[in-house]
Amino acid sequence: MRLGITEYIDCAHFLPGHPKCGTVHGHTYRVDVVIEGDHKGGMILDFNDLKAHTREVLQRYDNRHWNDVLEFPTVENICELLSGQLREKIKFPLVTRVWEGNGKWAEM
Numbered sequence: 001m002r003l004g005i006t007e008y009i010d011c012a013h014f015l016p017g018h019p020k021c022g023t024v025h026g027h028t029y030r031v032d033v034v035i036e037g038d039h040k041g042g043m044i045l046d047f048n049d050l051k052a053h054t055r056e057v058l059q060r061y062d063n064r065h066w067n068d069v070l071e072f073p074t075v076e077n078i079c080e081l082l083s084g085q086l087r088e089k090i091k092f093p094l095v096t097r098v099w100e101g102n103g104k105w106a107e108m
Contacts, residue, residue: 012066
């Protein structure tokens with residue numbers, strides 16, 4: 001069974017050398033975290049625990065500049081960074097999907 005949550009953060013970034021995204025701009029990032037496990041007649045993991053772990057990772061970046069953290073902060077690189085940090089906190093198989101605005105996302 002799968003269980004998921006959605007959180008949001010707001011961040012600025014620019015993509016060095018990119019013709020359109022080379023200037024500083026911002027996005028509201030939607031972050032979906034989905035875990036998988038056996039609920040054994042109860043629950044896989046309490047939503048509060050899943051949200052707390054996710055928020056602990058995301059609060060490092062909310063209202064920050066991605067270029068302070070990543071050399072080339074594409075949604076793919078952001079997803080990879082967040083997914084790795086979430087996997088350290090959440091001990092279930094998980095999928096992380098990061099939406100850069102509406103209709104554009106990366107998943108790991």
